[in-house]
Amino acid sequence: MKVFIQFACICFIYMSSNVFAADSEGKFAAKGAGRKACEDFVVSFQQKDSEFLLYAGWLEGYLSAYNQFQKNNYDIAPWQTTELFLILLQRHCSENSNVKFLDATNTMIRAFYPIRLDSEGAIVKVQVGDATAYYYKEILLRAKTRLKKMGFYPKEISGDKFTDEDIKAFSNYQQKFNLKVTGLPDQNTLTTLFLKANPNKSFTD
Incomplete structure (x- = not known):
């Protein structure tokens, strides 16, 4: 949770106008959950009511539409889950609370844009014990490259597969920075690698 709180601060530094523009004045008609106020979303999030599922579905559809129509972008969320968003x-x-859910979503998209996947890439299966996940090869390579720069890899790296050496590198990183040690490039781990400037600084600072 500390990871999420810190990233929220980073994410919304990039507050700006809407990502999409439809008419000559940059206006367009929002539909569904996009028209709701942030305060309404917060209530649904806390209660986990039926409306909350509508927000989740709307968000996934909106991100898919962004992937389809935004130039130089294949996947705006190449490793992030809907839950994280x-x-x-x-x-x-x-x-x-006075901001529309649509505007909040667009702000988050702007923050993620620099670390998007700009073209389709191969998928790599990652298995650690009984846990299995799938990642873009490019995302694995980026994560391993950052770990190598931090001294967690003694040898060359590759995004083609996930080996025992990779598990060790990720586990050591997680242990050093007080993350849950899974050996996987999970949400918390990738968040710190890609979005946290100084892993030694507390997320609540």
Whole structure:
């Protein structure tokens, strides 16, 4: 959770106008959950009511549409789950209750844009014990490259597979920075690698 709170602060530094523009004045008609106020989303998030599922579905559809129509972009969320996005949006909306859910989402998209996947890539299966996950080869390579620069890899790296050496590198990183040690490039781990400037600094600072 500390990871999510810190990223929420980083994410919304990039507050700006809407990502999409439809008419000559940059206006367009929002539909569904996009028309809701942030304060409404926060209530649904806390209660986990039926409306909450509508927000989640709307968000996934919106991101898919963004992937389809945004130039130089294949996947705006190449490793992030819908759950992560919703947690970040809840944090922002709690502090900006008068903002529309659509505007909050666009702000988050702008923050993620620099670390998007700009073209289709191969998928790599990652298995650690009984846990199995799938990642883009490019994302694995980026994560391993950052770990190597931090001294967690003694040899060359590759994004083609996930070996025992990779498990060791990720586990050591997680242990050093007080993350849950899974050996996987999980949400918390990738968040710190890609979005946290100084892993030694507390997420709540």
